[in-house]
Amino acid sequence: MQRAWTATSFLLIVSAGNQNDPTQPTKSGIGIWVDADTDKSFYTKVSSRGDIWHLVMSDEFEVEGRQFAYGQDHIWTALDIPDGVNRAMELYSSKNVYTKNGKFYNRVDEGPVNVSFWNSWSETPGYENKTMHYTAGMVQSWNKFCIQGGFVEVSAMLPGAINKESINPHILGYKWAPPPVNKITINDKDRIPDIRFYPTWPGLWLMGNLGRALFAASTNRMWPWTYNECDERYRTNQRISACDPNPGYGLNPYQGRGAPEIDILEGGGTAISSSIQIAPGMPDEYRRTKPILALESTDRVDAQGRHGAGHIFCYYDKNCLTPGANMADVSTAAFAGRGHKSWYQGLRYAANNRCNPDPKFVQKWESVYLAQNSTIIDNQFDILKISSGRDLHADLGLIDGKGPLHWGINYEGRCFPISNGYIGGFLCDPDNKNPNCIDPRKDGVPLTRQMETFAYQMDAISSNWDITFEHYKMFFNYQIEWVTGKDGYIRWTLDDAPIFEIPAYSLTNPPQGGKVTNPKKIMVEEPSYIIFNIAMASAWGAMPPNWEAGPCRGNATIPASALDRNISNNICDSFPMYMIIDHIRIWQDTSEGSNMSVGCDPASHPTKEFIKAHILNFTDANNLDVEVAGRNTCNVDDDCTIAGPTPTGRCVDRRCQCVSLWAGPRCTKYTPNLNSDTTKSSFGPDIVYPAIILSALVIIVTGTTVYRRRRHKEELEAAHAFAVMKSMKAAAEAAENEDFTEDDGATSNNRRYYAPSAQPRTLG
Structure with missing residues (x-):
């Protein structure tokens, strides 16, 4: 049933907003996009850099x-x-x-x-x-x-x-x-x-x-x-x-x-x-160097049991015969004529420790660190000289600067991320x-x-x-x-254990020195x-x-x-x-x-x-x-309305149901023209309206047309x-x-x- 609105109630609702905040908060304080079924123990999370971030969205x-x-x-x-x-x-x-x-x-x-x-x-x-x-x-x-x-x-x-x-x-x-x-x-x-x-x-x-x-x-x-x-x-x-x-x-x-x-x-x-x-x-x-098809057309069997046409899968199995086709700057001779480094630098790799260890994949940091800037002769991966990420330019620093483990080294022979051939x-x-x-x-x-x-x-x-x-x-x-930002990053983790990270500088400072400039992307x-x-x-x-x-x-x-x-x-x-x-x-830094x-x-x-x-x-x-108006989960009516004497929504069968002109997941968004070409991008009306606009709105909300x-x-x-x-x-x-x-x-x-x-x- 649609509720009749008065000019007084409308003015109270307008004044409840914050002109500098694109959303109006719920009366109960629950986040607009937060699921009511999310336990409050998950409302904060500590980032990998030690900062406290806050829950901004969840769906259970x-x-x-x-x-x-x-x-x-x-x-x-x-x-x-x-x-x-x-x-x-x-x-x-x-x-x-x-x-x-x-x-x-x-x-x-x-x-x-x-x-x-x-x-x-x-x-x-x-x-x-x-x-x-x-x-x-x-x-x-x-x-x-x-x-x-x-x-x-x-x-x-x-x-x-x-x-x-x-x-x-x-x-x-x-x-x-x-x-x-x-x-x-x-x-x-x-x-x-x-x-x-x-x-x-x-x-x-x-x-x-x-x-x-x-x-x-x-x-x-x-x-x-x-x-x-x-x-x-x-x-x-x-x-x-x-x-x-x-x-x-x-x-x-x-x-x-x-x-x-x-x-x-x-x-x-x-x-x-x-x-x-x-x-x-x-x-x-x-x-990387493109494979020479004549070298790659070997009688190998691919993952689906098919023979021949080995070059099709060359980038994927790291077994290309063409020098330089498997890894950037490997072998050294294949890239020496360039006079500069290739591909993205300083990528970070760490083990998936859910895997059982395998002794043949165990690696030592010292040998890889010493060989990283030396001459690489072999066209294939050498566990003594190249990061287990199969990336010659991988970051070998201490993980998060703390230690004792280094990025890029498979200390225990666990499952390890490998630089993708594609x-x-x-x-x-x-x-x-x-x-x-x-x-x-x-x-x-x-x-x-x-x-x-x-x-x-x-x-x-x-x-x-x-x-x-x-x-x-x-x-x-x-x-x-x-x-x-310029100091940003994207880090992949599995149950909070790091797997792979791309620091911003890998994108913003790519190798230069060639005949044409290498475009600097942004994080x-x-x-x-x-x-x-x-x-x-x-x-x-x-x-x-x-x-x-x-x-x-x-x-x-x-x-x-x-x-x-x-x-x-x-x-x-x-x-x-x-x-x-x-x-x-989803958590964010809201500071x-x-x-x-x-x-x-x-x-x-x-x-x-x-x-x-x-x-x-x-x-x-x-x-x-x-x-869609409302429909986020709720426990009480206050989860579905802004503060004020007149509710903008109700909790019905554990999902928010909006009234009159209110929308948003928790009915906190004022929408006089929902889904029309003139819908505003902001949530809720501004506090201060010119008199003529306010009068028009009052007429709308107090009129007989719903x-x-x-x-x-x-x-x-x-x-x-x-x-x-x-x-x-x-x-x-x-x-x-x-x-x-x-x-x-x-x-x-x-x-x-x-x-x-x-x-x-x-x-x-």
């Missing part, structure tokens, strides 16, 4: 049966869209994510779904048919909840084939050795011996709010830029350039912007990738003829002229660290500690949202069991042994698989002078007006941007759907609208979508 997922399709949840939006990157094979469905028994479930189902989609990246853009063999979930906090810096913790259990029917050796307790057959005991803390039983590509990650994952029109020339210099080399490739004095859309002049990526966890299988994706990438003369891709528009493009436009083929031209290198700075079977049967806290500082997803793609090391085509291989009907060189498994009988999340919690913040539209990095002006680049009919939020939402959806359908008709001429859009006549097993991107997001 204790409320049963939450739904996450757009417009349903205060923080998360589940996509309904096919995955169009990394040679993906899954459809994302909001039905595959839900809460149950105090946990968040992301379910992966196996089974074909036929889709028809618009492909902007083919020679002749048009609709194509494709079978997606899996269905999974992706939830985003895009344009709802963003942070700049903080400590992010996600407690998760990874998806894999962990039932006995799969014939997973970890479940059965043994693996088969060559004849004579021997049983080998496997401990949960041993490294995983066979990647095939872990075919999913889970992700827990952050991305700048100016790009929405899977909406290519929003990410083209935006992902993954973190660059704030005016450089003519990159001016046309960076959509919002520091060269621009008047970018419009509420953006700041002369400020380079983008949508960089931070991966808390990516991958699975035998190892996890911890990474950032940034642009612009380093010029070729600062990168160091970034070259991104291009469909018409580009640059030979570095994955599929350059051929001469004589007509141009499609669908979008602005671009061709640029991006960099992936990452490490892959081995995990054990424990990660698939129990919850671990996967964490990042992110501090912006990631964009307001970034959270993403949870599971992909199934042949671009990841643990490929799905039908990575080529056809039905799932490995069950009673189609045994894998008939197709995979007599290696038996029943992996297809293991679906559905699940990534289960117990909680997410005076801190540059950390919560919000997707901060004054330092505004996003709202740009997104509103290009909304069709970020949304489609199935994935609208709808603000704002009807539901009707407005329906009108918005209808208008948006019409606009999208109109844009689909002009798809061939569209310049920037490359979003998936489901056709009105779609069915659950035969769907039509618009414009997936063939661009890679990242590789492991």
Whole structure:
């Protein structure tokens, strides 16, 4: 029931706000984004540098049966869209994510779904048919909840084939050795011996709010830029350039912007990738040597049992024969002609001590330290001379300056992060003829002229660290500690134990001395949202069991042994698989002078007006941007209202329910035009209004016409759907609208979508 408001009550509510604070606090004092089920013992956390940070967001997922399709949840939006990157094979469905028994479930189902989609990246853009063999979930906090810096913790259990029917050796307790057959005991803390039983590509990650994952029109020339210099080399490739004095859309002049990526966890299988994706990438003369294909075409067997074409996996297994193709500046002779160092310097690596020790991986700091600046002759990793991170320029200092352990040294032979062989891709528009493009436009083929031209290198700075079977049967806290600024860093930790760290100076002071300057990136500082997803793609090391085509291989009907060189498994009988999340919690330095913040539209990095002006680049009919009023968890009414005599919300069935013109997760945001083009970016009204504006507001709130939020939402959806359908008709001429859009006549097993991107997001 809508409450009648008086001018007196409205004035009292207005005066309760703080003009310099974008939010009005709750009456109970609970944080706007904090879950009422979070125990108060977690309200503070000590950072790795010894500072006390405060809880600014949490989700314990204790409320049963939450739904996450757009417009349903205060923080998360589940996509309904096919995955169009990394040679993906899954459809994302909001039905595959839900809460149950105090946990968040992301379910992966196996089974074909036929889709028809618009492909902007083919020679002749048009609709194509494709079978997606899996269905999974992706939830985003895009344009709802963003942070700049903080400590992010996600407690998760990874998806894999962990039932006995799969014939997973970890479940059965043994693996088969060559004849004579021997049983080998496997401990949960041993490294995983066979990647095939872990075919999913889970992700827990952050991305700048100016790009929405899977909406290519929003990410083209935006992902993954973190660059704030005016450089003519990159001016046309960076959509919002520091060269621009008047970018419009509420953006700041002369400020380079983008949508960089931070991966808390990516991958699975035998190892996890911890990474950032940034642009612009380093010029070729600062990168590793490219492999010579003739040397790499050896008759080797890859992780999936396939022979030949060894060069394809050269960067991944560190066994390239081409000097300099495995590690930057290794061997010394391969890079001597450059006269300067290569790749990013001073990266920090530390062991995952959950693994059982292995004597053959034990390393001594003294020998590595003495050899670090000496001549390296061997083309491969030498445990006596190079950090166990397989990085010649790794930081070998004391961890956190305390000791006794040093970064980069595997003292006990535990699982250890290794510098990832994938160091970034070259991104291009469909018409580009640059030979570095994955599929350059051929001469004589007509141009499609669908979008602005671009061709640029991006960099992936990452490490892959081995995990054990424990990660698939129990919850671990996967964490990042992110501090912006010239003295900042991004640190990955596992249950508070350091694994990998990128200090800001690695980005801001890259090697110089070549024929061209090496661009100085900035430490990631964009307001970034959270993403949870599971992909199934042949671009990841643990490929799905039908990575080529056809039905799932490995069950009673189609045994894998008939197709995979007599290696038996029943992996297809293991679906559905699940990534289960117990909680997410985020802490920030809230002290005076801190540059950390919560919000997707901060004054330092505004996003709202740009997104509103290009909304069709970020949304489609199935994935609208709808603000949700209330719905955060609560225990009492005071959790859902601001201080004052008139409540702005109530606690109903343990979730906040807003009244009248109030929104926000806890009904602390005044919204006279919720979801309209004139909605303000700030939370709540200013204290002081000009008399004419205040009079108008009083008339509004005391009038007989009550704002009807539901009707407005329906009108918005209808208008948006019409606009999208109109844009689909002009798809061939569209310049920037490359979003998936489901056709009105779609069915659950035969769907039509618009414009997936063939661009890679990242590789492991």
